[in-house]
Amino acid sequence: MPESAMIAKELTIGELSERSGVPTSALRFYERQGLIASRRTTGNQRRYHRSTLRRVAFICASQSVGMPLSVIGGVLGFLPEGVSPTREFWFKASVCWSEEINARIEKMERMRDRFTECIGCGCLSFEECALVNPGDTLAEHGPGPRRLLEP
Template sequence: MSQLAWNAKEATVGELAERSGVAPSALRFYEREGLITSRRTSGNQRRYSRDTLRRVAFIRTSQRLGIPLAMIRDVLALLPARSTPTEADWARISECWNRHLEDRIRTLQRLRDNLADCIGCGCLSLERCALSNPGDELASHGAGPRRLIEE
């Protein structure tokens, strides 16, 4: 594979894959999902603008944080199209994650703190469930692990 030159304005799918560490199939998937865009050459080959590298890094990092692709797409739509986002652009979109990440942190902390105990009925302990949740009273609060998601 050829390496992406530091001054290249565009990259092939192979060059972008090599530089970003993301498989070409994933890049095509991101494009189908509207997360990144490319132009087509006269030979119908994809060409990605160099700023796509930052977008792919943002997508991968967001995914590692557990942020759904639909939310990533919505936030990326706030960035300028086909140009390199500024520091202010990145700061603005990172604010979009704060509430979501705080909620996830609280949920993960509850999971960590209650994992060895009953998380209210999802159910990790059938023996203890009759003591902690007699008659499955938590079912009246909704489906899933109610103690984990309702604190």
């Protein structure tokens, strides 16, 4: 029997977890979110197509650069079920995400610059700081670290 015939076309959730390095709980979550899909056996066990390995790798790689699952899911929605993400697919996804990535970079730079400026005096108090927030005027704009979050 040829070696390719011995490779299973489907994986159990345990096999997918072991091969991908992603815990089974995360795989179930991905499935509930519609990022991956499985079929159920007559015994109600999950079986994943082998292409799911690449989908999971794509999800992990995307998360490692800060993409939220909702954005990842939107991109995976363009990929037909049972089809593995390819290099070309990754390139198209990265082009789609360039605006989001640039916005994240700008936000991180803004936070770095403003956070460093704010803690320069050592008081760490946004509510009482006479230099950055005199009279607690930022409270009018709502809760949270307003100077760090807003452009």
